[in-house]
Amino acid sequence: MRSACARGARSTLDLTVLPDVLSVCRLPGGAAAPHWLDGEVFASVTRTPEETSVVCRAEVVPPGVRVETGWRALRVAGPLDFALTGVLLSLLGPLAAAGVSVFALSTFDTDVLLVREAALDAALGALADAGHRVVRADAR
Numbered sequence: 001m002r003s004a005c006a007r008g009a010r011s012t013l014d015l016t017v018l019p020d021v022l023s024v025c026r027l028p029g030g031a032a033a034p035h036w037l038d039g040e041v042f043a044s045v046t047r048t049p050e051e052t053s054v055v056c057r058a059e060v061v062p063p064g065v066r067v068e069t070g071w072r073a074l075r076v077a078g079p080l081d082f083a084l085t086g087v088l089l090s091l092l093g094p095l096a097a098a099g100v101s102v103f104a105l106s107t108f109d110t111d112v113l114l115v116r117e118a119a120l121d122a123a124l125g126a127l128a129d130a131g132h133r134v135v136r137a138d139a140r
Helices: 087-097 117-129
Strands: 014-017 022-028 044-047 051-057 066-076 102-106 111-116 133-136
Touching (some): 066 087, 066 117
Antiparallel strands (some): 022 051
16 A cells, blocks of 8 residues: 555545445455356455455345455546555545544555445545545435
8 A cells, every 4th residue: 555654645535436246255264266257347366365255246145155245446546656655544534533534545546535435425525625526426
């Protein structure tokens, strides 16, 4: 993830609310990417010796998987330069102040924040109040 130093981040970030309701799944440590991710446009797999975490659309998760569902994704417009600092801080600070829990992901080009669907409006308000621009690409 990008550094959480306050220097170097753009003061205003552009974010897009992705359209799908997402789930965060827990699989055994070292598990391979599950077959049910085949064809998914947005998914993340993170492996450690202790667990494998999967983020994907809620409707593709099969029964019997340990899951936390009801997440929405806010994608930062990228690509972001690896030298930028403070990107996550500029987003997480206002969300923490608003009491919004976050699950953060990073890719090569950008950062993605997952917030609970029930807290989406509060998150969008906090980010707008902090000077960020949010585009709703979702149909909700």
